[in-house]
Amino acid sequence: MDLPGALEALRRRLDGELFPLAIGRAEEDRRLLREMSGQLDDYLLPRLRAIDAPLLAVVGGSTGAGKSTLVNSLVGADVAEPGVLRPTTLVPTLVASPADHDWFMGPNVLPGLSRAGGPGHGSGGPAGALRVVTSGALGAGLALLDAPDIDSVVTANRELAAQLLAAADLWLFVTTAARYADEVPWSFLRLARERSTALAVVLDRVPPEAAEPVTRDLERLLVANGLDGTRLFTVPEAALPSEKARLPAALVEPIAAWLAGLADDAAERARVVRQTLSGALDSLAARVPELAEAVRRQQAGFDGLRSIVSGAYAGAMADFDEGMRDGSLLRGEVLARWQDFIGTGDLMRSLESRVGWLRDRLVAFFTGRVPAVELRDALESGVETLIRGAADAAAERALDGWSAAPGGPGIIERIGAVEAARLGRASPDLGKRAEAAVRGWQEFVMDLVRQEGGERRTTARLASFGVNGAGLLIMLAVFASTGGLTGIEVGIAGGTSVLSQKLLEAIFGDQAVRTLTVRAREDLRERVRGLMDEEAARYTALLEPIEPPPGTADALLEAAGAVRAHRAELPDAPDAARPDAPGTWQPDAPGASPAAWRPDAPGASRPGSSGGGG
Helix, strand or coil: CCHHHHHHHHHHHCCCCCCCCCCCCHHHHHHHHHHHHHHHHHHHHHHHHCCCCCEEEEEEECCCCCHHHHHHHHHCCCCCCCCCCCCCCCCCEEEECHHHHHHHHCCCCCCCCEEEECCCCCCCCCCCEEEEEECCCCCCCEEEEECCCCCCCCHHHHHHHHHHHHCCCEEEEEEECCCCCCHHHHHHHHHHHHCCCEEEEEEEEECHHHHHHHHHHHHHHHHHCCCCCCEEEEEECCCCCCCCCCCCHHHHHHHHHHHHHHHHCHHHHHHHHHHHHHHHHHHHHHHHHHHHHHHHHHHHHHHHHHHHHHHHHHHHHHHHHHHHHCCHHHCHHHHHHHHHHHCCCHHHHHCCCCHHHHHHHHHHHHHCCCCHHHHHHHHHHHHHHHHHHHHHHHHHHHHHHHHHCCCHHHHHHHHCHHHHHHHCCCCCCHHHHHHHHHHHHHHHHHHHHHHHHCCHHHHHHHHHHCHHHHHHHHHHHHHCCCCCCCCHHHHHHHHHHHHHHHHHHHHHCHHHHHHHHHHHHHHHHHHHHHHHHHHHHHHHHHHCCCCCCCCHHHHHHHHHHHHHHCHHHCCCCCCCCCCCCCCCCCCCCCCCCCCECCCCCCCCECCCCCCCCC
């Protein structure tokens, strides 16, 4: 793998939505992701593939700073369209030498923007387009790009301005005497410092009487913000006949001469490109770990939402277990079926001395006019009701938990109020699935009885009682208890438990009864757990399509490490051995900043010097 390959691998890791949950600084994290992806697509990868391609200088700045007027004045033609309405520049205009026209019309720079050529208006044209025009006033090897306002009232324009600046080899940053201290421009200038972007500043529309104090104050601010050494041009205020008029050539001559010298000097252009390219590569070392940490915050959010669902449906199993233990299942229809046969008073008095007689009565119950299927159906219905009640409670707990958890409200809002209301209850088809599960469990219990009854010692006793009867007694033994019941119900439920136990022990023996009951209970719990897992999956299914792939944060760090490992492959600039050559960025010079590119053009000033001319 080489350096471009390492960057391409990093770029692939940035595909998709890494921050779907509205947690923490999600909007800021998404912006960082867009910026990094855009710089890789628009600048780093194209520039590395063509290291000696023409240099792109982006003219950026605040609303009304005079960017379009400056571009027109520099090339001596109305290639960009300034205006009085805000925002002024909507469709960016790239001005190139005729020799470089084909290069900039292709997908070599800013490949995500479509191209529009020929005359037109900077304020018109299709959205997402880059208008490319040519001018013989620019030498081959250098292009100027008139960008939208960095403080535009239109969000899309601000984002496009930031995208274009991130794709620049050189920033020609324009501000005015009235707005040079505004915070928005300085946030961009500090960004240039952090990324070591080659930078020059144009102080425009400066009243002659204020030229010296304003220039000195701007120089002071540059030094205070770590931008000492930044090239500064001052353009005096001039009376223009209209907003579309160009500045007198004499006022922009120092900037034009500097740009012409840059276009004529391939070695100097190479130094600018490599300075900005190096800074952009180095900035990845700080930005990728920040992005990876943000991905981890997202993963923690997903884990938290899953934990809420897991806890809610673990609670559903606890509710079901309690329903099995507390004897409440023997209320209602099941209790009535027993009461029809055994009454409420004779059972406990007769149990010890008349087990055989009661067994005969139970056999008659299961084989006579009151069919066993009615008790079985009543038991089935009771278990289904218990399952649905536990599932309803779990769904409500899960929805309430998501409503209060980081990232949860956003997902609920995404699915809509109607679907959220459905999510807060058990699935409409849970009844059918629960019915199938309970019937499967009942068949399992019958099979257990048949297997146990296959032993010679129990065959005759089981035959006298019936597989269905014994199976139903096993089922009752799973649920019978006195917990949660009151009054006469305690006697009936308790009697049910004791009677079931005595009869089953008479058929199978006490150890076998305990084993059968435990196996029956665990099988039912497993079936119910499967139903609850299906119910919980309604929630987790909402997370899976939007969750970043596992290990994304570590993969980002690994990809950034590969870029660092190949960082040394970036070739040096020509004549790099001449650190004192005019126009060379001098990182070791006293007071120099990585973002300070200092060509020695006439009429320009450096912070700390006297006011520059224009």
